[in-house]
Amino acid sequence: MSSTPVKTDPSPSAPADASNRVTLGWSNRLLARPEIGALVAAIVIFIFFLIVAPAFRTPAAFFTVLYQSSTIGIVAVAVGMLMIGGEFDLSAGVLVTTAGLFNAMFCYQLGINLWVGAILSLVLCLAIGFLNGYLVMRTGIPSFLITLGTFFVLQGANLGVTKLVTGSVSSPNINQMAGYDSLNWIFAHEWQIGSVTLSITVIWWFLFVALSAYVLQRTRIGNWIFAVGGNAASARAVGVPVTRVKIGLFMTVSFLGWFAGMHYLYNYNTLQAGNGVGNEFLYIIAAVVGGTMLTGGYGNAIGVAIGAFIFGMTSLCIVYAGWDPNWFKAFLGVMLLLAVMVNLYVKRLSTARKAS
Numbered sequence: 001m002s003s004t005p006v007k008t009d010p011s012p013s014a015p016a017d018a019s020n021r022v023t024l025g026w027s028n029r030l031l032a033r034p035e036i037g038a039l040v041a042a043i044v045i046f047i048f049f050l051i052v053a054p055a056f057r058t059p060a061a062f063f064t065v066l067y068q069s070s071t072i073g074i075v076a077v078a079v080g081m082l083m084i085g086g087e088f089d090l091s092a093g094v095l096v097t098t099a100g101l102f103n104a105m106f107c108y109q110l111g112i113n114l115w116v117g118a119i120l121s122l123v124l125c126l127a128i129g130f131l132n133g134y135l136v137m138r139t140g141i142p143s144f145l146i147t148l149g150t151f152f153v154l155q156g157a158n159l160g161v162t163k164l165v166t167g168s169v170s171s172p173n174i175n176q177m178a179g180y181d182s183l184n185w186i187f188a189h190e191w192q193i194g195s196v197t198l199s200i201t202v203i204w205w206f207l208f209v210a211l212s213a214y215v216l217q218r219t220r221i222g223n224w225i226f227a228v229g230g231n232a233a234s235a236r237a238v239g240v241p242v243t244r245v246k247i248g249l250f251m252t253v254s255f256l257g258w259f260a261g262m263h264y265l266y267n268y269n270t271l272q273a274g275n276g277v278g279n280e281f282l283y284i285i286a287a288v289v290g291g292t293m294l295t296g297g298y299g300n301a302i303g304v305a306i307g308a309f310i311f312g313m314t315s316l317c318i319v320y321a322g323w324d325p326n327w328f329k330a331f332l333g334v335m336l337l338l339a340v341m342v343n344l345y346v347k348r349l350s351t352a353r354k355a356s
Helices: 013-020 026-031 036-052 059-084 092-110 114-139 143-166 180-188 200-218 220-230 232-237 242-268 279-289 301-320 325-355
Strands: 190-193 196-199
Touching (some): 059 196, 059 242, 059 279, 059 301, 092 114, 114 242, 180 200, 196 200, 200 220, 279 325, 301 325
């Protein structure tokens, strides 16, 4: 007598795997975004100044705020990426002035096309960025100290060389030199659209933010940046080229510092050698307010852009409201402290919800 085999209905593994997946709710995903705290703050500050500063309610004033934000935001994009990578650059502010001064004085003294000076200025800035990164990685000295030394060297060179060459502390006027018109269009062009003025730096700022966001979120290099900022030793153990990544980040700061220096030079035609001191803190504040952690490994470009917009909005709207502008620095300090506390709270809350 034959026996009929019993058929079993195999259970597919895919549904079982799917059932083990943890799906985060919308609140968890929202809290996981580094820029959420800055976005809420930007909305609150925007509404507040709409109420107390009638002059801010015009389109022209808003575009002026965008321009002010872009002058800080362009360099802050690179500074934010460097901080995500776990490092600081305190020389970024004076580097901007160095870039413009070198371009102006080199070409003026030799009587050559400004394009030559702009390219050589870029080479100089990239070399400074490379040197910063190389010294940090080679010596193991914290980047805070290395770039603080670079800050003093560049500040002294800006003042000393400018005074030696020109007899004053400002660069010569370059608006009659060959190459000025084309460079002015690239770095300082403005469009008049009705009652508002749109500066090309705002467009460049948006482009740099978009490029940074893409690199950080969609590329292998972005993964490396987060890895070296979170734990450089672990990143190196899994094959991440830590030295190359960090040197590249320092050179990125130098590149966008050069770009900002070109804007200031071709927008005003001359530069004061003492400019830029203190701006390095504004770049860091914009990054921190935008959700970038001081410990590295956390942040994004959108948050840094929002932080720069908060800076631009506050610096001008205090004037629009008719208040004493001397209070602006006090506001920056309070904003920085609040941003650090909010960022830590949001990150801890997000981590706790993921774990539960």
